[in-house]
Amino acid sequence: MNTSKKILVTCALPYSNGSIHLGHILEHVQADIWVRHKKMIGEKVFFVCADDSHGTPIMLKSKKLGISPEKLINETNKEHYNDLKDFSINYDNYYTTHSKENKETLEDFYKKLKNNGYIKKKVIFQMYDEKEKIFLPDRFIKGTCPKCKSKNQNGDNCETCGSIHNSTELIDPFSTISKNFLIKKKTEHIFFDLPKFKEILKNWIKSLTIKTNILNKVKEWIKIGLKELDISRDHPYFGFKIPNEKNKYFYVWIDATIGYIGTVKNLEKKRKIKLMNFWEKNSTSEVFHFIGKDIVQFHIFLWPSLLEGVGYKKPKDIFVHGHVTINKKKMSKSGKNFILARSYLNFLNSEYLRYYYATKLSSKSEDIDINLKDLLYRVNGEIINKVINLASRNAKFINKYFLNFLSAKISDDNIYNRFLKEKEKIIHKFHNREYQSITKKIMFLADMANFYINKKSPWKLIKENKRRREVHEICSTGINLFKVLMTYLKPITPKTAIRSEIFLNTSLNFRDISKPLVNHKIKNFKCLLKKVSKKKLFLLHKETMLIKK
Structure with a gap:
């Protein structure tokens, strides 16, 4: 074991516009188990995460609640932290992307990317809600699929035929906020030149341990062709402003990925230790990201390209897990098919779910159904x-x-x-x-x-x-x-x-495991873990509407 080597482990950042559900908990448990085992064998591991605290949904929800976005994300951050803590997720730092450290890091990245020739501007058309006076992201747009003509389809994909499209291609697009039809409006946006990193990404991907099903999808995306990424959003928006631009803000996925570094910088201040060598090119320290398969593109293409673009070292590996399903349907808040973490904790011990997830988790990216x-x-x-x-x-x-x-x-x-x-x-x-x-x-x-x-x-x-x-x-x-x-x-x-x-009356560790306890005094046995109660299971079912009332 190399005692000078440090390891950084992260989970994908929960979004600040709602509560954590058991789909989120899977990833945090998977990573926490990995970190705990590493620490048990004496490795120096730092485990961090943060709330993803910017974007239109947060701005709109805070407006609906009659509070500031800052108050919303602060309250949500406390809730997320407590939920994760009660599932024994032992983070060294749980932070937020809405921070001084992240803003400084983001602006530094942007300046370097711009100086290195990876930033350009283009005039584009986007969907605009005239009533709300806002450019809308795909999640707030519905319309008729341009291919199969199915109505009420999403802004970026059709659930009927499975096709992927741009929101500007929808027939009769409308806003899910105002219910008004949308117009196409011209706007100048800032783009990151992702295609320039194609060959570097292809070589880096070969070093990863991602499984065949994910790897094949990644290769398919590369074959289709990487596209320049729009990294700007128009006012009104809740996020960090782009320097020297009028009413332009950084796209949430830019400051979310860079938020890993902002969170580590905050940990440096708290612990008064040097940790930024995780991204130094010649450092022996390693970074591992645990993510779900739905955000692979951002971590396999965008994040390593941003790092490469400013001369930083790329992650050692990306660990991809599948979705959590209930009755074979993906657990999601938008689909109203989920169990909140706190609802679970109101009735059942967190150890039950940690063990249950462990009995189903492997290195594969298969979905896990909760029964x-x-x-x-x-x-x-x-x-x-x-x-x-x-x-x-x-x-x-x-x-x-x-x-x-x-x-x-x-x-x-x-x-x-x-x-x-x-x-x-x-x-x-x-x-x-x-x-x-x-x-x-x-x-x-x-x-x-x-x-x-x-x-x-x-x-x-x-x-x-x-x-x-x-x-x-x-x-x-x-x-x-x-x-x-x-x-x-x-x-x-x-x-x-x-x-x-x-x-x-002893500690449990791998170092002393070979030595049996002899002539050793133990304590009187007390219940270590109660059995799962059928009654509490029923109450959880009832509260989360998983059974018909």
Whole structure:
């Protein structure tokens, strides 16, 4: 391990116009597990995220609520931070793109890109709402598809025929805000010359570990041709103004990606440490981004091109996950098919979902469907009945008959060594984000441990005084096997791991995992994680309208 190397991990930035839902939580849990495992093996990792706090939707929502955009994003930031914290997402810094650091960095990028010849101006036509006196982004535009003639289609795509189009191509386009028909209006915009980076991007993409389905899509986009990106928006708009331009603002995706750097600069100030070498060309430090497959283009094309354009180092890798679905439909606020993070937390333990997501997550970019009955089965049937019950059933004897002291030696070195044999494989699987495989292996080992205890039957042996020492060693072995299992589970279920550490009266780490606890005093066993309640599942269903009332 290179102790001088630092690692920066980020998640995509939640948008400031609404609450976090379980679709967002998937990514944050996936990244948090990865970061926790890295820290457990001694690597120096910094984990950051921020709210994406600019754009027309924020401006319009704040207007509707009768508050300033600044007040809206500040309130949302606090809500997002608390939701993520309550899911045990352990960020070193959770910030906002509406910051002094981000504004300075954004303006510095723009100046360098302009000086390096990557910025140009063009006159274009955009859809304009005369009633609201505003140029509208695609999400607020509807109309008839120019290809299949289906009505009420989106500004940038048709859900009927699947075609992609510009909002200016729609037939009878109208505003979803005012309901008025829109007009095409001429305006001068500023563009980033993305096509100039085509060859550099093609070579960089070869170094990434993105899976075949995503890679094929990326290659298809390159083959079709990269387009110059419009990085400006017209007044009225909530965001940062473009220097030396009248009533022009930076497009939200520019300051959102650069927001990674702004957030790190803020962390530098808080910690009083140097972190900007993450983007120095010759630095050994590495940057990893966790994102959803719906924003691949911004992180595979735009972000590395911006970095290259100012002479910064590109990310080491981009980890892409699929969508979260409910009943096979994508979870989304716009589609009104979602469970808010806080609604979930009002009824269920965050550890349940962390474990449930882990049982489904791999390095692939496949969608994950939430089934609350399956969650109940996974948590109750696996982590509680197999892992936690292993501690409970053995602690019963240690607490009652041996004054909470474990034996001087374990009864079976072979089974303990069999558990330890999986350590390097599990660490490797954590690195590769193969969490599903890890949970399967842990449950396999838990079954092996429980089979061992069942076969030895300490509840029978304890009836014979001459065999008490044997019972002591058997149950001490069971406790030590539990210790290994919980060490493997620690990045996935951190709160349960903390309670286990209190019970075991020791810390759980990979460094000491090979040393069994002998002549060691544990605490009285207390519930480490309650079973999922069917009643609370029903109440969550009811509150989130996932069942018919």
